[in-house]
Amino acid sequence: MQIKIDKNDFYDGIQTVRKAISSKSTLPILSGILIKTQEEELKLVGTDLELGIECKVNANIIKDGSIVLPANYLANIIRELPNKELNLELKEDNKVEISCGSSEFKIHGSPADEYPLLPEVNSDTEYNLSQETFQKMIDRIKFATSDDESRPFLTGGLLSIDNKNLKLVATDSYRLAYTQLELENDLEKQEIIIPSKTLDELSKLLTSEDDIRLLIADNQILFEFSGIVIISRLIEGQFPNYKQVIPNNHETEVKLERKKLLNSAKRAALVARNNSNIIKTKFHDNKLIIESNAPEVGQAYEELSTSQQGDNTEIAFNANYLIDVLKVIDEEEILIELSGELSPGVIKEVDNDNYIHVIMPVRST
Template sequence: MQIKIDRKNFYDGIQTVRKAISSKSTLPILSGILIETQEKKLKLVGTDLELGIECRVDANIIKDGAIVLPANHLANIVRELPNKELELELKKDNKIEISCGLSQFKIHGSPADEYPLLPEVGSGIEYTLSQEKFQAMINRIKFATSDDESRPFLTGGLLSIDNENLKMVATDSYRLAYTQLELDKDLKNEKIIIPSKTLNELSKLLNSEDEIRFLITDNQILFEFSEITIISRLIEGQFPNYKQVIPDNHKTEIKLKKKELLNATKRSALVARNNSNIIKTKFQNDKLMIESNAPEVGQAYEELSTSQHGDDTEIAFNANYLIDVLKVIDNEEILIELSGELSPGVIKEVDNDNYIHVIMPVRST
């Protein structure tokens, strides 16, 4: 193997596929990146066996070949090299020589045939949409997944194709995030659960106005966009019936400025009890009063103007849940729908039905 490659493109490719690599892997070869010539490109692969990321980078291929190189060392070296063309040449004993100007590195690699193959993906449900829209959907739900490994079906996000709608849902049973997008063609109904690591890394990689294609098979999902392919296993199990969780009516509807509520909630959280971060909200006379107190620190009181329809009401929330959802909402104005202090609260954007966030109330005393 002998190639010439632009330093920056190579580095970006390394950083892309590294996202799949786990520092906790017990199989040493999985801490490496497979690099392999493929037609006129260099293919890079990283995987933790559950998530695999493949990236293709333009290169001048002088001689074909493949090798696995330690991801951290490779990334550190390529980061520090001058912004010039690099030359990579595979020598005997799986040693690779990286030259750049008057800098030269020899790194020990591992044979490419010891690297696990990413699984072949069969046929299945296929759809293409804008990266930007898909990223927005992921970002609006991914923070609501659960960390609780004893209920694996909550540790990912539901992707559901349901009557010409693409829906994504996540819940940790204390809150639920729901988002939907109308499909422009009729697809077979399907429900899968995508691991949160996949959602997180995918969201970081999506950024262009180009499209992303996904392909769902029995136990895998494949994403293709730009020069990147991602293959992820799916989580087995039954996702909770989220439709039951979203209230279909309410007694109070409040319109208010998102930023004002976010800032007031952040401040209130500073003196909310450490574990549950409880803040008490009271909606009355077109005003929202927020109270919190942490015995060891002190109390906070905030007052905001609102536009209220329906009953006055009080309800207590975990401040962090409120902060999480307010951070992902772009709209300047939001709607809060409530039905008393024991019923879940609903947060929506004004003039947008495509995002619904449900937060369970907490007992305030």
């Protein structure tokens, strides 16, 4: 194998597929990246057997071939090379010579036939969505997934397709994030759970205005976009009935500026860190008072103007949960719906039910 390739294009491709590589793998071959010529392009592949990422990079293919190179060493070397065209050539005994300008490296690789193939995803169920839209939906729910491996069905996001509605839902049992998109056509009903790592890496890679193509099989999902293919296993298990968690009514409705609430919550959280991140919120006659207290640190007090309908009430939240949702809402104003200090709080955008966030209250003394 021999290729000539732009250093920056090669490095970008390496960084893309490297996201699928786990440092915890017990199989040495999985710490590497598969490099393979394919027609007039160079194909790069990384996988941890749960998530696989493949991308294609333009290259001048002088001689076909394939090799597996250690991901970390390869990335570090390519990053430090001059911004020029580099030459990569496979020599005897799986050694690769990389030269760029006056720099030259020799790296020991592994045979490509030892590298596991990414599974094929064959399905009649295919969807096409805007990358920008899908990325925004992912970002609005992924932080609410759980890291509790004893309940794997909570460690991912539910993708639900029902008629013309595509929904993404995540919950860690302390909060729930729900977002939906109305599609143009009726589609086959589907409910699958996508691992949080897949959602995280997908969100980082979705940058184009072009569409993303989704293929769903029995236990795999494929995403194809911008010359990149991501194949991920799906999580088995039954996702909780999220509809039962979202309150149908409320006693208090408050409208206020999102950014002011976010900044106040951040400041109150500085003290709340020493008290399980608990902040108290009091909604009283068109005012919101936020307080936090840690005996060994001190107290914080914030006051905001609101537009309130319904009863005065108070409720305590985990400050981080409130901050997380306020960061992903774009609107200048939000709605908070409450039904007392022991009932969940609901945060929405004004005049828009396509995004709903539910936060469970915490007990405070």
